[in-house]
């Protein structure tokens with residue numbers, strides 16, 4: 001399975017070490033509130049992240065001294081499935097966060113768990129690891145957190161606003177509440193905060209690359225447009241001059257126009273500015289344009 005941008009970001013976050021036990025509790029809390037199921041009848045965490053898979057048993061051991069009842073098989077491919085089904089274990093985890101295991105409808109972000117700044121970051125990292133994703137910036141800018149608990153989504157929104165000074169947008173899709181961010185610089189801020197500065201740099205670099213390409217394209221298009229206009233105008237002038245010569249009307253033209261015509265004949269690719277400088281005495285660009293236009297006009301008069 002190819003590792004996605006999101007997978008790499010999660011792998012990077014999993015390398016953040018949780019020095020303090022308060023943060024281990026907070027990170028578990030984020031994982032539980034944003035995982036597949038956190039209910040009295042079972043806890044289920046399903047992830048594609050190998051790194052999160054490697055971290056989960058250690059993290060739960062450290063935070064609660066609890067082992068999972070179901071672990072993915074060794075060398076499992078695809079999604080990894082972790083479960084706790086033992087009522088007693090679930091009860092211990094619920095009460096550690098101040099919840100009654102029989103009333104999980106009241107799940108919310110228990111503020112004392114995320115009181116310290118270190119714990120706020122650990123909580124949100126856990127939330128992202130279990131229920132978040134970030135799109136490859138080459139395809140678009142989108143970072144999201146998803147949870148089935150409505151009040152948790154609202155509280156998480158306030159928490160993100162508090163620590164990052166940005167307000168994620170919200171949406172609900174078939175019972176799942178999403179918090180999402182669409183601006184590249186804000187996504188980079190989120191990733192840095194969550195412990196994935198390399199992924200954040202990836203977002204910034206892709207954005208700069210895109211901007212650079214756009215600028216280059218715009219400039220090329222602009223150059224092409226100008227060049228083809230100049231070439232077209234010069235061809236029109238050359239054919240006008242040849243017409244005048246073929247009709248023997250050339251010799252009767254005013255000297256200034258003959259001078260302009262000669263300069264153009266000898267320099268088919270010169271710009272107006274360059275031709276203007278060749279005149280004796282040199283003239284302005286509009287004056288040069290006027291003389292060449294006059295030649296085109298005279299040629300057209302003659303053929304009518």
Ligand SMILES: [Zn+2]
Pocket residue numbers: 020021022023024026116117118119120122
């Ligand atoms: Zn902490």
